[in-house]
Amino acid sequence: MKAMKIFYDLNGALYANITNKCPCNCTFCIRHNDETVGENDSLWLEHEPSVEEIEAAFDAVDKSKYSEVVFCGFGEPMERPYELLEVAKYIKATTDMKIRINTNGLVSLIHPTFDLYSMRGLIDSVSISLNASDPHKYLDITKSRFGLASYNSMLNFAIVTHSFIPDVKFTVVDVIGEEELELCRERANDVGVPLRVRSYISNNREYD
Numbered sequence: 646m647k648a649m650k651i652f653y654d655l656n657g658a659l660y661a662n663i664t665n666k667c668p669c670n671c672t673f674c675i676r677h678n679d680e681t682v683g684e685n686d687s688l689w690l691e692h693e694p695s696v697e698e699i700e701a702a703f704d705a706v707d708k709s710k711y712s713e714v715v716f717c718g719f720g721e722p723m724e725r726p727y728e729l730l731e732v733a734k735y736i737k738a739t740t741d742m743k744i745r746i747n748t749n750g751l752v753s754l755i756h757p758t759f760d761l762y763s764m765r766g767l768i769d770s771v772s773i774s775l776n777a778s779d780p781h782k783y784l785d786i787t788k789s790r791f792g793l794a795s796y797n798s799m800l801n802f803a804i805v806t807h808s809f810i811p812d813v814k815f816t817v818v819d820v821i822g823e824e825e826l827e828l829c830r831e832r833a834n835d836v837g838v839p840l841r842v843r844s845y846i847s848n849n850r851e852y853d
């Protein structure tokens with residue numbers, strides 16, 4: 646039987662894993678070759694947990710050492726934006742914890758009618774995987790099922806959320822080469838969203 650590890654600790658931070666789904670198939674995703682993150686057992690969920698199951702799992706966590714919840718599934722957390730925001734409301738109502746989402750930024754393609762502004766006041770920070778400096782390179786890396794439209798949708802997500810969420814940033818891993826890194830810096834600069842270059846660590850893609 647697969648695990649139902651909805652909340653897990655990684656390097657002293659509390660992560661929330663609410664879905665197995667993702668529209669991408671990134672070349673370096675841990676889903677290809679590892680089911681574990683840090684010291685944790687498999688993060689594959691035996692089913693997509695309900696809001697009630699997620700809230701019950703949250704209640705069971707000893708939250709004394711955490712100041713933030715990071716939605717960063719083994720899948721893409723914004724596959725389930727409505728459930729995520731329900732849980733975010735619950736977290737805000739019952740604790741003073743901050744809430745971050747680590748995302749591929751493709752929610753507007755996954756759920757075209759989702760209102761990005763419904764995140765206002767619930768989400769404190771968003772970390773978006775920029776991955777590349779143009780739509781073709783992005784598609785080569787992510788294999789997004791939405792094709793070449795993915796890159797511009799991801800950029801638009803960043804622009805809109807940056808207008809009302811206090812802390813929005815792009816991330817990119819440092820193994821893409823200095824020339825491509827410089828192009829990514831330029832692109833982030835054009836969009837007006839800060840870029841953070843992360844060290845590539847094979848089993849914690851997107852987990853910092």
Ligand code: SF4
Binds near residue numbers: 670851
């Ligand atoms: S790295 Fe993230 S966006 Fe890419 S396939 Fe894995 S979970 Fe999906």
